[in-house]
Amino acid sequence: MFMKVGVIGTGITKFGELWDKSLRELLAEAQLKSLEEAKISPKDVEMIFTGNMCADALSGQLHIGAMASENLNLNVPSTRIEGACASGALAIRAGLQAIESGAAKIVQVNGVEKMTDVSVEQVTTALMGAGDEEVEGFAGATFPALYALMARAYMKEFGLTREELAAVPVKSHKHGSMNPIAQFQREITVDDVVNAVMVSDPLTLMDCSPITDGASSIILASESIAKKLNPEAVWIVGSSQATDTLALSARESLTEVKATRLAAEKAFKQAGITSKDVHLAEVHDCFSIAELLAIEGLGLAKKGEAGKHAAAGFHYFDSKIPINTCGGLKACGHPIGATGVKQAIEIVHQLQQMAGKRQVKKAEIGVTQNVGGTGATVVVNVFKR
Amino acid sequence: MFMKVGVIGTGITKFGELWDKSLRELLAEAQLKSLEEAKISPKDVEMIFTGNMCADALSGQLHIGAMASENLNLNVPSTRIEGACASGALAIRAGLQAIESGAAKIVQVNGVEKMTDVSVEQVTTALMGAGDEEVEGFAGATFPALYALMARAYMKEFGLTREELAAVPVKSHKHGSMNPIAQFQREITVDDVVNAVMVSDPLTLMDCSPITDGASSIILASESIAKKLNPEAVWIVGSSQATDTLALSARESLTEVKATRLAAEKAFKQAGITSKDVHLAEVHDCFSIAELLAIEGLGLAKKGEAGKHAAAGFHYFDSKIPINTCGGLKACGHPIGATGVKQAIEIVHQLQQMAGKRQVKKAEIGVTQNVGGTGATVVVNVFKR
Numbered sequence: 133m134f135m136k137v138g139v140i141g142t143g144i145t146k147f148g149e150l151w152d153k154s155l156r157e158l159l160a161e162a163q164l165k166s167l168e169e170a171k172i173s174p175k176d177v178e179m180i181f182t183g184n185m186c187a188d189a190l191s192g193q194l195h196i197g198a199m200a201s202e203n204l205n206l207n208v209p210s211t212r213i214e215g216a217c218a219s220g221a222l223a224i225r226a227g228l229q230a231i232e233s234g235a236a237k238i239v240q241v242n243g244v245e246k247m248t249d250v251s252v253e254q255v256t257t258a259l260m261g262a263g264d265e266e267v268e269g270f271a272g273a274t275f276p277a278l279y280a281l282m283a284r285a286y287m288k289e290f291g292l293t294r295e296e297l298a299a300v301p302v303k304s305h306k307h308g309s310m311n312p313i314a315q316f317q318r319e320i321t322v323d324d325v326v327n328a329v330m331v332s333d334p335l336t337l338m339d340c341s342p343i344t345d346g347a348s349s350i351i352l353a354s355e356s357i358a359k360k361l362n363p364e365a366v367w368i369v370g371s372s373q374a375t376d377t378l379a380l381s382a383r384e385s386l387t388e389v390k391a392t393r394l395a396a397e398k399a400f401k402q403a404g405i406t407s408k409d410v411h412l413a414e415v416h417d418c419f420s421i422a423e424l425l426a427i428e429g430l431g432l433a434k435k436g437e438a439g440k441h442a443a444a445g446f447h448y449f450d451s452k453i454p455i456n457t458c459g460g461l462k463a464c465g466h467p468i469g470a471t472g473v474k475q476a477i478e479i480v481h482q483l484q485q486m487a488g489k490r491q492v493k494k495a496e497i498g499v500t501q502n503v504g505g506t507g508a509t510v511v512v513n514v515f516k517r
Numbered sequence: 518m519f520m521k522v523g524v525i526g527t528g529i530t531k532f533g534e535l536w537d538k539s540l541r542e543l544l545a546e547a548q549l550k551s552l553e554e555a556k557i558s559p560k561d562v563e564m565i566f567t568g569n570m571c572a573d574a575l576s577g578q579l580h581i582g583a584m585a586s587e588n589l590n591l592n593v594p595s596t597r598i599e600g601a602c603a604s605g606a607l608a609i610r611a612g613l614q615a616i617e618s619g620a621a622k623i624v625q626v627n628g629v630e631k632m633t634d635v636s637v638e639q640v641t642t643a644l645m646g647a648g649d650e651e652v653e654g655f656a657g658a659t660f661p662a663l664y665a666l667m668a669r670a671y672m673k674e675f676g677l678t679r680e681e682l683a684a685v686p687v688k689s690h691k692h693g694s695m696n697p698i699a700q701f702q703r704e705i706t707v708d709d710v711v712n713a714v715m716v717s718d719p720l721t722l723m724d725c726s727p728i729t730d731g732a733s734s735i736i737l738a739s740e741s742i743a744k745k746l747n748p749e750a751v752w753i754v755g756s757s758q759a760t761d762t763l764a765l766s767a768r769e770s771l772t773e774v775k776a777t778r779l780a781a782e783k784a785f786k787q788a789g790i791t792s793k794d795v796h797l798a799e800v801h802d803c804f805s806i807a808e809l810l811a812i813e814g815l816g817l818a819k820k821g822e823a824g825k826h827a828a829a830g831f832h833y834f835d836s837k838i839p840i841n842t843c844g845g846l847k848a849c850g851h852p853i854g855a856t857g858v859k860q861a862i863e864i865v866h867q868l869q870q871m872a873g874k875r876q877v878k879k880a881e882i883g884v885t886q887n888v889g890g891t892g893a894t895v896v897v898n899v900f901k902r
Binding site for chain 1: 520539541570571572573574576577578579580582583584586587591592593594595596597598599600601607610611613614615616617618619620642643645646647648649650651654757758759760761762763767775776779889890893894
């Protein structure tokens with residue numbers, strides 16, 4: 133039996149190239165904001181979990197757990213969680229389990245990544261740590277190349293066109309233009325995507341999420357505490373995680389992310405919902421093709437149909453099934469560890485009717501899907517007002 | 518209220534320079550051994566947590582969670598936990614919380630580190646990720662240097678002599694000589710320690726734990742399942758974690774590891790014991806001085822007295838308060854992520870009277886103390902037969 137847990141505060145920094153802020157400063161800024169929104173003081177925090185992927189490779193800094201508690205001048209249990217690009221949602225899961233176990237009643241969950249102080253080559257190499265280093269890294273694969281393979285296979289199997297795929301980032305940039313913290317707030321066209329510089333055929337620069345600095349933070353509380361502290365609390369009513377092989381080449385299919393389906397089935401069951409009940413979702417669009425695979429994995433479209441839905445405009449904030457209203461990883465930016473927590477924040481704000489210009493009208497049940505690697509880790513969380 | 522959790526199986530590789538085994542192979546070996554000892558099959562494992570610190574820097578591999586579930590051909594939730602050298606014990610804590618939350622009844626907890634494929638300089642740099650990179654790393658500090666500062670301060674405050682300090686590794690090597698998996702199984706003398714090459718004054722090579730490859734694994738189960746599956750199960754009856762500043766220079770004292778005291782107080786309270794009830798302990802002797810600080814932090818000696826106890830031989834397996842009967846980090850070796858789980862395995866074996874030549878006679882309550890950095894994270898777990 134899954135015990136629901138409340139989100140009673142959120143905090144997020146601007147996402148972008150933040151050369152004047154350090155890893156620690158970004159983390160601290162988000163941490164203080166979530167405390168402020170929850171109207172609690174640091175000493176109310178009993179435990180901290182922080183998602184981060186690349187601080188070792190990009191800043192020479194591990195042990196972010198201790199940094200997070202030091203930022204609040206606390207001595208509480210504080211741990212870094214890593215599962216590649218799913219690190220943020222995994223940190224949320226750790227927070228849920230801490231509360232459900234009775235070990236804590238109020239937990240802070242953070243995500244942080246500082247990526248723009250080094251070269252693009254260093255970042256690309258660091259990100260390959262999410263794949264299978266022996267099988268994929270040594271062979272010279274990069275993540276754009278691996279997702280390009282998935283895109284090619286999907287195009288061949290389902291007849292997806294280049295233009296249909298381009299509808300994904302076009303929609304993301306439209307949403308980003310309405311999100312003040314987004315890295316890119318400029319709209320783009322299908323032509324912009326198709327004619328952008330090629331990264332890994334068929335994926336152009338406009339199919340690829342950017343390199344980003346940023347941090348995000350939420351405060352989780354047990355049901356009784358959350359009800360007391362915040363009448364606007366949003367509830368996490370389902371949470372699941374599934375894994376698959378590290379290497380793409382070892383998977384059963386290139387056109388399905390099995391771990392998404394497995395995680396969604398369990399999380400939806402815990403929440404007592406089906407995919408039909410989902411009003412909006414934040415999914416892991418590290419590359420355009422990943423968004424389509426996510427939508428299908430969550431059961432929000434049949435296999436092979438998500439591209440047509442995208443091209444038909446179904447995924448805009450004011451359409452049938454709003455996807456990535458924050459702008460997604462593509463336009464909001466993708467500070468790796470911060471992304472999973474940011475997805476939760478966007479859903480919380482939507483469910484609280486606090487999403488401003490990009491507010492979804494009917495937003496009572498929202499879902500996040502956060503992916504590590506090419507689908508070796510997937511976390512699905514379900515939120516309810 | 519802390520719910521006790523059973524350890525129903527253990528698995529560990531040889532510790533040492535294992536050039537013929539990869540990170541994945543080491544992890545898989547330990548994983549399969551713990552399943553074998555618990556007499557369960559991979560599909561009985563509902564969740565996996567794996568402690569690892571440096572695989573990113575030393576092998577280019579993150580996302581060890583997915584690797585661990587792939588090794589067992591599973592799709593279950595599987596997460597990497599990192600808190601520098603305390604990663605292993607933090608993974609155990611994650612496993613405890615998963616079981617206590619009701620999310621799983623059987624959990625595998627692993628630790629792994631592959632350190633000897635690169636240069637000593639690369640390892641030393643990677644390990645600095647455990648400290649404060651901005652304050653300590655940029656200033657050129659290394660971990661031997663930071664612990665040397667602590668040793669000097671302790672010598673000045675409590676009159677500890679060079680020979681008394683040397684008693685720590687002499688005892689560790691004696692214990693290591695009785696442990697078939699230990700990296701060093703050769704006894705050494707006080708003279709060997711004092712006259713060894715200086716690493717960071719006053720710490721010589723023989724005061725420093727080595728660079729090691731290795732992996733360790735345990736199977737945790739809820740009380741009812743553990744009782745059913747293994748009548749010899751050892752119980753974790755208390756577990757706590759505390760944090761302190763990342764940088765040594767920001768601490769209140771150089772001669773006390775405050776986080777050890779804080780974590781021990783809570784863990785002992787959960788277990789319903791005091792330090793007087795502890796029969797044996799595995800503590801984090803990354804450097805000789807660290808063992809003395811750990812013993813005092815656990816309340817097993819008064820401040821300033823642990824060195825005299827060491828010199829008087831109190832900490833041998835057949836003496837008053839056996840410490841690090843496996844040989845400790847110094848002689849057994851220190852494959853970072855594997856260490857915290859290995860400490861648990863040694864205590865489990867002692868409590869099961871399965872520790873061979875180094876068996877402690879009265880071994881009913883044992884404690885592990887695992888440290889990250891210079892004390893920025895400390896985990897204390899209490900085990901009972």
